[in-house]
Amino acid sequence: MEISVISIVESTSVDGPGLRTTVYCAGCGHRCKGCHNPQSWDINSGTLTDVTILADRLLATGEDITFSGGDPMFQAEAFGELAATIKSKSNRNIWCYTGFRIEQLLKNSKTLPLLQNIDVLVDGQFELALRDENLLFRGSSNQRLVDVKKTIEKGEVVIYEPMNLLSPLLMKYKRIEN
């Protein structure tokens, strides 16, 4: 299987906690007003890259991983294979951005395998009227950081709490103060 990839950026800190490697894919049909990356909408704007080669490249970085775009859900089967390959060979934390809601994706047999192999889904379209630059890892307040494993376990949407992201940092400062 192949994924249409626009770019791969290593050591980024804007697409999830810590330093991560982000795969920016081509293809998105949401056409959100104010989209930061409209050149990614066309699936043909990327370079077709074999999933096995992509997995090896991502595993070689040693960093956690984020899938972004575009919208990876428009290539969900190939991203599902990529995520499963990475999880079978490592304990890398995987985040994924999408304009869909997790409730829709859980009902779709093409997107479910991808969900089963990621940790956090940042879901929902970008809403220009709800744009907030102070939000952590998302552009507008309607978007959610969803804890995918807990959501599947409980059968209801469980939000990934930003405090979970901040607590290691707070503990570090506490140690310095003491």
Ligand code: SF4
């Ligand atoms: S989902 Fe993301 S890439 Fe797609 S149109 Fe909306 S903001 Fe742009």
